Amino acid sequence: MNTTNIAIFISGKGSNALNLITYFKNTEQFKICLIFATKENPELERSCAVNNIEFHFSVKNGIELEKDQVQLCTSKSISWVVLAGYLKQIPPSFIALFPNRIINIHPSLLPKFGGKGMYGINVHRAVLAEKESKSGITIHYVTEEFDKGEIIAQYNLDIEEDETLETLETKIHALELHYFPMVLEEVFKKK
Template sequence: MKQILILASGKGTNTAHLIAYFNNKPIARVKAILCNVPHAGVIQVASQAGIPVMLLEKNTFYNTSIYLDLVKKMKPDLIVLAGFLWKIPASWIEAFPRRIINIHPALLPKFGGKGMYGHHVHEAVLQAGEAYSGITIHYVNEEYDAGDIIFQEKVKIEPTDTVETLAQKIHALEYEYYPKVIADLLTQDLAVETTS
């Protein structure tokens, strides 16, 4: 069985959907959740699911290899960012090449980069008068939202849409597609392992 590690900073809605999805699939399981916000909702999500949580402290994360060494011992097949707002250090990307993925609530390369998360993205999309928004699932590299794109799905923006209604549409896409794309990536890995 494949092992998934989730990095999250917020309420944990995507994390909850990922846990539920893989609880019903014999492909993978969520081994642990790493969180950088001490009272984030995702910690409660993890607790209810019986999944261990590691709290990340910023200086240790960026200036030592302590967390990376612990993660290497966990041997994750995939590291999944689910609303994780810190930039991933180069040492992690080198240790897990094309093994760290992120989901972004817009159609990259538009509306990406530092500070572009959550409602900030939806506000920018609406202000720009875009006809569509959507989600982008991509590999993580050393720049914010700049890694190779794995998957995109779009949704039409109606003239009546607000930041809140657009956010709801984007969340629906995230919940539907993020688990499936993760499963596809892990299944591809299984196929490679079986044939090699």
């Protein structure tokens, strides 16, 4: 059985990446072999060391960042790139190396509340300001435009009348942790 090598790019706390490491840890078919972070993350770095996953931290931007990403993904024979709270735009030349093989998770029901600057608490604030009755998560392919790629899956929840930023963020994060690994596994198996 061939192993599918996976890279995860993050910019945040890394809780989705930690969850994915745990989920895929004991599978022979799928192996997370690279975590690429744009923010220091000692907890995630320790988890990578324990699980024999390369952890790479970089503060570079633009072409220098892309060169690092291409070199690392090539050296690890990466088949899939997963964006788990990654806030930088993926350059077209990198997308061309992984056509329909870069997947992002977004904390709203796209196309609503997507695009540049719409991430994390910014999304939840906008959802509550618009008095939406539902919110959720979208798992989608990455294209050159922020949050415009083909939707793979969406999961929603009801917004309560007394919903706060904190409660909505907690509920959305629970959806991410529950559904993201399963959806990724299904997509990886199909391709």
